[in-house]
Amino acid sequence: MKKTALYDKHFNLGAKMVSFAGYDMPVSYTGIIEEHQTVRKQVGIFDVSHMGEFILKGEGALDLIQRVTSNDASKLDKGDAQYSCLPNGKGGIVDDLLVYKLGEEEYMLVVNASNMQKDWDWIKSHNTAKVEMKDISEGTSLMAVQGPNAVEALQALTEVDLGAMKYYTFVRGTFAGIDNVIISATGYTGSGGFEIYVANENAAGIWDAIMDAGADYGIKPIGLGARDTLRLEMGYCLYGNDINDTTSSLEAGLGWITKLKKESDFVDKQFLIDQKAAGISRKLVGFEVSGKRPPRNGYPIVDADGNEIGVVTSGTKGPSVGLSIGMGYVAKGHSKKGSTIFIDVRGKKIEATVVGLPFYKAK
DSSP, rough: BBTTTTTTHHHHTTEEEEEETEEEEESSSSSSHHHHHHHSSSSEEOOOOSSSEEEESTTHHHHHHHHOOOOOGGGOOTTTTEEEEEEEESSSEEEEEEEEEEEEEEEEEEEEEGHHHHHHHHHHHHHTTTOOOEEOOOGEEEEESSTTHHHHHHGGGSSGGGOOOOOTBBBEEEEEEEEEEEEEHHHHHHHHEEEEEHHHHHHHHHHHHHHHGGGGGGGEEHHHHHHHHHHHHHOOOTTTTTTTOEEEOOTTTTTGGOTTOOOOTTTTTHHHHHHHHHOOSSEEEEEEEESSSHHHHHHHEETOOOOOEEEEEEEEEEEEEEEEHHHHHHGGGOOOOEEEEEEETTTTEEEEEEOOOOSSOOO
């Protein structure tokens, strides 16, 4: 099992470690609920160094990205980031990812840890113009500092005006005395914050600097367990659960990153145009469950007569909303807000109501 450059930090903090995407990762330190609320109310730091980073550089880099992703990367200026996905040529999704424009004809793609090799092979198979591709994942560490106190906790470590950074932008700058650090503001929790990309050799020092600078603002280390509950309260898709090789971006409610009118042709463009014209037959929805028992991935979703109409993809007890919540695909006719559906829990029907996303709305 692989270890991130911050493994010793987690071990010394007594984190509960689990295998995730081939890495030994912290799932929790003091408890998922406590860590979740720390991010919602104060500030937390995550080690997400298991994520993959690819550099695409040179003439044709933009054309390659345009061909393999659903969003329109031509709209990016230097310093912009974009959420997108890789259609798989069969109406499904290879992965969801972030696209960073580092400079003219230079981009960084940030992909999910579990899909790194698959994504690399997929992009490479479409690289007919021989664009320079470099996988920098093994040498790159990534920390996410999330929560309403994130600006105050980090500002002393950099001259970059963090409070002025717009959502889905990034800068290269000096951070905690280290040059050429990428500081981005993409977020995955719904509580604001930043991502810090650094070389592995600088990761431990920067972790310590962040912990010291954030001490007066209540900073605590946060594991992957709370990362999952935080993202689910926001209705953000998790690859392997809510999206995969069999789900289209339109079915997953990701039409906003599926630019069917962009000039560039891209994988599955015609399929998605046709699917939109015909109308999707199923849709990813959010739902609230009656009672305390949270829904789980794979539970069938049924109608009042017990007929199967879909499946749960994600579910939890939302610490910030105080409700059992979930997401899942249901037949289009059952996807309207306010619709009553039922979760089949080992033959017992548990009533649920389709609601709009996100579940959590910051006050």
